[in-house]
Amino acid sequence: xxxxxxxxxxxxxxxxxxxxxxxxxxxxxxxxxxxxxxxxxxxxxxxxxxxxxxxxxxxxxxxxxxxxxxxxxxxxxxxxxxxxxxxxxxxxxxxxxxxxxxxxxxxx
Amino acid sequence: xxxxxxxxxxxxxxxxxxxxxxxxxxxxxxxxxxxxxxxxxxxxxxxxxxxxxxxxxxxxxxxxxxxxxxxxxxxxxxxxxxxxxxxxxxxxxxxxxxxxxxxxxxxxxxxxxxxxxxxxxxxx
Numbered sequence: 738x739x740x741x742x743x744x745x746x747x748x749x750x751x752x753x754x755x756x757x758x759x760x761x762x763x764x765x766x767x768x769x770x771x772x773x774x775x776x777x778x779x780x781x782x783x784x785x786x787x788x789x790x791x792x793x794x795x796x797x798x799x800x801x802x803x804x805x806x807x808x809x810x811x812x813x814x815x816x817x818x819x820x821x822x823x824x825x826x827x828x829x830x831x832x833x834x835x836x837x838x839x840x841x842x843x844x845x
Numbered sequence: 846x847x848x849x850x851x852x853x854x855x856x857x858x859x860x861x862x863x864x865x866x867x868x869x870x871x872x873x874x875x876x877x878x879x880x881x882x883x884x885x886x887x888x889x890x891x892x893x894x895x896x897x898x899x900x901x902x903x904x905x906x907x908x909x910x911x912x913x914x915x916x917x918x919x920x921x922x923x924x925x926x927x928x929x930x931x932x933x934x935x936x937x938x939x940x941x942x943x944x945x946x947x948x949x950x951x952x953x954x955x956x957x958x959x960x961x962x963x964x965x966x967x968x969x
Contacts, residue, residue, distance in 0.1 A: 773890075780944075780959035780962060781882075781890065783955060783956060786955045786957075824889065826954075828955055832892075832906040833909070834892040834954055836891070839890075
C-alpha cells in the first residue's frame with residue numbers, strides 16, 4: 738500500500754497569511770493526487786485533483802503542485818472560512834485508496 | 846442538485862450486523878462507481894470500499910481492515926448503494942460517508958460528491 742505522509746500535522750496562521758502544506762507519498766504516484774478540505778462535523782470537500790487542477794467553484798487562492806512523491810497545497814492568502822483540516826489522497830494505486838493523516842489549520 | 850444521502854447508522858453490539866444505504870440523486874447513478882469512506886471520531890479518513898457500475902461488472906474492492914466482513918452492493922433501479930457490515934468490531938465505530946468519483950471521461954479515484962455521513966457505534 739502507498740503511505741501518504743502530511744506535514745505539519747497542524748499549523749497556526751493569521752488571516753492573510755500564506756500557508757503551505759506538504760504531502761509525501763511512499764512511492765511515486767505521478768500526478769495522481771487530490772486535496773480535500775474538511776470542516777468540523779462536515780463531509781470532506783474536493784479542492785484539487787491531478788495534483789494541480791482546481792475543482793470547479795474552489796477559490797483561486799488554493800493551488801497545488803508537485804509530482805512523483807512530493808506535493809504541496811498552498812493557500813495564498815488565508816481567509817476566515819479556510820480554517821479547517823486538509824487531507825491529501827493518492828489516486829494512483831488501487832486498492833486501497835489512501836489518505837494522509839491530515840493538517841489542521843488553526844487561527845493564530 | 847447532485848446529492849448523496851446516507852442512512853442506517855446506529856448502535857450495534859460487537860459481533861453484530863448493520864446495513865447502511867446511500868440514496869443518490871441528480872446524476873446518472875447507474876453509470877457511476879460508488880465508494881464508502883469512514884472516519885473515527887477525531888481521526889483521519891479511511892477508504893472502506895468501492896463498487897463499479899454494471900458496465901464494469903459491478904466489480905468491488907475493499908480495504909484489508911474490512912475485507913471478508915463488509916459487502917458493498919447497489920440497486921440501480923432505486924439509485925441506492927449499500928454497505929452490509931457483519932462481524933462488527935469496536936474499531937468499526939465511525940462516521941460512514943458514501944461518495945462518488947467525478948463524472949465524464951474515464952473513471953478516476955477522486956471523490957467530488959460526498960454525503961453528510963451516518964454514524965455507526967459498535968459498543969456493548
